Amino acid sequence: MMAFVVLAASIAALFGASVAIGDEPIAIAEIARVLLGEGDPVASFIVEEVRLPRAILAVLVGAALGTGGAIAQAVMRNPLAEPGILGINGGAALAALIVIVEIESPPARLLPLAAFAGALITAAAIYALAWNDGTSSLRIILVGLGLNALAGAGVGFISAFGDVTTVQQAQVWLAGSLYRADWETVRVLAVWLVLPVVGVLLAARELDVLTLGADAARALGQRVEPTSAAMILAMALISAAAVAAAGLIGFVGLIAPHLARRIGGRRSRHVLPLAALSGAALVLAADLVGRLALSPANLPAGIVTTLIGAPFFALLLWRRRDAV
């Protein structure tokens, strides 16, 4: 409970800082006036059209990445599984990039659709190549790394032949940036997230039974195949929506569930919401650091999370070196 309060408080603080800090610092009192509709026009524009959607997008993207990671780790019975490392996000990004480059100015709602298709194809490929009763070995990770590299190569290929200006814009998005945040992106993401997130939360108990393994789950009376398929579908939806909104923000899906389990134990009904909150805090913090570290340059949040996340991944791998 204590940890939960600390987590919620740090999100509130990061959120406030996100809105207040920037090239044009805005005092908290002024933000309050803006929210009450009494602020001066410049401050109102910055808060309402730039920083607020950006901070809210950071929260939603972080929550989505954290939830997706928690689902992946439970269904695959593997604490190293994460949609990013498994190449599911990479597949989503590749599909979205194809749409961006091939269709001139695609509508915002088309991107999640394309990303979802990409995520599903990658998930199916992992299933076909590595799934062995939810293998807990590193095999699934290796296959995922391979698919991720493949998606990366696809991105390189599309970028090389696409229109230079479009590709340049897409690169910023691809690096995992909240730079383009606007209310439309926030709305589309929120709509895509509602159903799968609520569904998975309601079925959290099914996720716990799945983590026991296919045989044990079946012995307890669970219909294992449809349940894991539904969970993977939800994970693909959630991950794809996050990628379509903010590109590749790596390792949040890996770190957030670990934090969540540290705080709240193993039960999915605790882990899922805590992973969502941890993810939100991580992306808010990463975006803030990215904006401030090399100011006035804007470092994409995805680069910050990768700088933190890659060593964390290495640490987890090293700790499990006997479990290969």
Add this chain to the structure above:
Amino acid sequence: MPSDPALSARGASIGYRDRAVIDGLDLNVPRGAFTALIGPNGSGKSTLLRALARLQSLSSGQILLDGRALATIGPREAARRVGILFQGASAPEGMTVSELVQEGRYPHRSLFGRWNRADEAACARALRLTKLEALADRPLDTLSGGQRQRAFVAMVLAQETGILLLDEPTTYLDLPHQLDILELAGALVREEGTTVVAAIHDINQAARYAAHLIVLKDGAVVTAGPPDAIVTPALIEEVFAVKAMVVPSPVDGRPLILPLTRAEREDS
């Protein structure tokens, strides 16, 4: 044999790829008794138990649960009536004993049903019967092999099924822990009328604890019945290819198998 078996197989065949492991097998599991499955490695004991617990599908024939085809019973209802302790069960990292045991309540809970007093009581009883109360909050990966095995037994006990299938519950355990598990199974049969079917390696232990033996070889039932009626030197030689002497145990009169050494075989 009682007239209404708790579980039975009728012409059951099970194959992996094109090799039949079990071919047209018939058997009856008597209700409210301790049945032991014995037979050499590869005789189909595990496969048979897995089929009785719906973990393995049949290529032909059927399994009957209380006279009804198992395949027509919903998975949750079946899981409320048949529980299995299978080999090689593993829990996710960091899961505690009580978390594992609580999962045993899954078939009793509806999708949005809350954790209730019956769930709590079933888990408390399971922990008590397996003497795990003091270890309830310990992560499974910090326990010894015997304790971990007991935790999985506790999970299947929390499932509160009238039929309990145990696949080699004593393998890899030292003697006191082997006896703990067998005594517990025996007590459930005596005190609660549970039907127990256990695949057991040690024929002497099987004859000692079980009221009914089913002897398997090459995926078929060789014979079945009370230990003192069916265990003979000829059966042991036929099934295990071992020459042995069978004597009544001085403790309870049940058959005791004494495999002969090579020198003794040449003498006789």
